[in-house]
Amino acid sequence: MGLNDHQSEWKRFSKSFLFAWNGIIRTVKHERNFQIHLFISLIILLSGSILSLSRIEWIILLFLIGGMLSLELMNTALERAVDLITKDYHPLAKAAKDAAAGAVLVYALLSVIIGLIIFIPKLI
Structure with a gap:
């Protein structure tokens, strides 16, 4: 596995946290029961x-x-x-x-x- 492959994996991995955080924030903003x-x-x-x-x-x-x-x-x-x-x-x-x-x-x-x-x- 080359350096670019590791960077690409890390980028996908870190983006998954951003997507998860976005899901939480959206739910906090829009879902009364969650609030x-x-x-x-x-x-x-x-x-x-x-x-x-x-x-x-x-x-x-x-x-x-x-x-x-x-x-x-x-x-x-x-x-x-x-x-x-x-x-x-x-x-x-x-x-x-x-x-x-x-x-x-x-x-x-x-x-x-x-x-x-x-x-x-x-x-x-």
Whole structure:
């Protein structure tokens, strides 16, 4: 492999980060649900700082927040892909979008339950 091949690989690799960042920024700007999740995440991070969480509690919360935001990004991607394929109502398109939204809801509920388990004892 020559020097130009390595430079080309590095350029493609670095561009992939730019594309990912652009996807996150676009989602932050245009998706209300993502904005809500981001706002709640900031409140949780602030609350965790105030309540002096343990290292393991921080790790759990960061995984929950990262998972939630990642799942919301995937939900948005799936919705956009379905919309690209058809603007018309189709039962399979609806089923795909509903299932992706359902996955977000399941994870959000799990996150709330775990968050309550972590925060309630700190508040009592």
